[in-house]
Amino acid sequence: MTDLTSTRINNDLTRPLLQTSWRFYALAAALGSIVLTALVAWMSQAYYGFGVTGIRWPVYWGFYVTSFVFWIGISHAGTLISAILRLVNAGWRRPVTRCAEVITVFALMIGAMFPIIHLGRPWLAFWLVPYPSERMIWPNFRSPLVWDFFAINTYLIGSVLFLLLPMIPDFAVVRDHSKGLRHRMYRVLALGWRGTPKQWHRLETAMQIMAIAIIPVAVSVHTIVSFDFSMAPVPMWQSTIFGPYFVAGAIFSGIAALILAMAALRRFLQLQAYLQPLHFDNLGKLLLLMALLWGYFVFNERLVVYYGNEPAEMAVFWRTQRESFAPLYWTMVVCNFAVPLVLMGIRRFRTIAGCVVASFAVVVGMWLERFLIIVPSLGAKYLPYTFGIYRPQPVEMIIAGATFAAMAFLYVLFAKVVPIISIWELKAGEHVSRESRPSVEESHLGQVQP
């Protein structure tokens, strides 16, 4: 690597941190105001009570649990994909990994808020914390909700560390290129990083161990979220296929979210030299693979229920296939299967624009999928007196919709504080692609050069 290349990478990737335009403030203010609106809506829900929502017997899980499952699924964009690509040493991953890992952390944070939002009296949330007290509250370890708590928190802590550790060398770069208060701040964040061989080895070993540990955790998280449904005696929920079906759906929606985030970063931070068509092409192929896998799981789920012909399940089946939920169901199939199959399957359409269109469709389709798993089944359980309908109210729509703005808001703030592409990994990748393996083995093994 030449100095010029290294300097250019430093300059390009630290520029968004060191220079701030009015566009940043405008975007942050716009997104922040949407988040603030949702906060007001949530406070009004807490003040007036849960009656302002459409959540009532028998459909107790509506937009909020749909959003919870959706955002936990989106979180699979980052750490899981990044860990797999690290372990298989995919060279093209380098500009992608941090963009992806950030999505994981923020999506988990947003997803984990929904159990609190779903409480009628959120200020008593601490009652759920199992500690020895006069209330004698103990966790029931046989409940999937307790498994959720452990799985999501393990994944969140692991993902935060997986994101933070490789940021340390980049904090050192910003430390060396900044002055004043910013310099002091990044000096603390860099934890005394100098770049000795020992530090590089330890960092790479740590990332390898964490990649190995985080993959089964990521798979377990969405499997356990699927247990929230599959362990309940509700039509079309009790399915052994729900674990892998949810994991596949999570990775699918995660890749779509990653493509959208990368396209936005590429455009707004002028990162065309780093986030290249090749990266979108590779992610587009992954999106195609996951669309096929998603189609396979949906076919399995539907065929087995249809063949079983159990009356309560068939009632839910027909509600989604050709009755009240059919428009949403077929929109979901088009968004999750037809659109990515056409746009990602035909090479000519697998451009950046094509990837963005397909990803947008998949994000919409996957949100609908979560909704269609939850609401039709809860509204038509085994006995007729449990039949009911769900009509989402404005407060739910505002809060659920504002989570997308919250995601963008957090992402924008993060990109202002941390290089959104891993500088040191990019330099290492540039080196590998520029030079064939040098003659070290011949001439640099402890011999003094003449």
Place this chain on the structure above:
Amino acid sequence: MKAVYGLYPDGHAAQQAVNRLRAAGIPEPDITILSARPMEEYEFGRRDKGTWMWWFACLGGALGMSAGYGLSWLTETSWPIDVGGLPIFAWWPNLIIMFELTMLGAIVATAAALIASALVPSRGRTLYDSEVTDGQILVGVENPGEAAVHDIEVALSAPPGARVKSR
């Protein structure tokens, strides 16, 4: 003089500087090397490769698993709840808690081991030049003896593109 060091534009030159320092009799632990990226394709980049980090991760995992077992056993036996006829201490659901805490223990132990073993400065070594993050490779010696300074400067200035500095 606290340190003498050279800045090199590429790994080949840095490797030559390291080799010349060794030839000048500088002990291996006294040679400081800093770079902006891992340089395992060079011999100097493979120094200090041995690590106990895998064992720390295993230890953290074992501690996490024990914590998971202890937490579920203690709470379930202290406040027994009958859930659908399952045993009070049911292995299948408890395995999920143990698995999650095992992985959490391994991950946290790995991060702690990294910070403790690589980020805490050793023996007051502080040699640094901000040009390292711009792609230069630093090879130097901290606190050299007065008698060795000349030999070190000669060794460091020999490779092509070298810029020798002292502080």
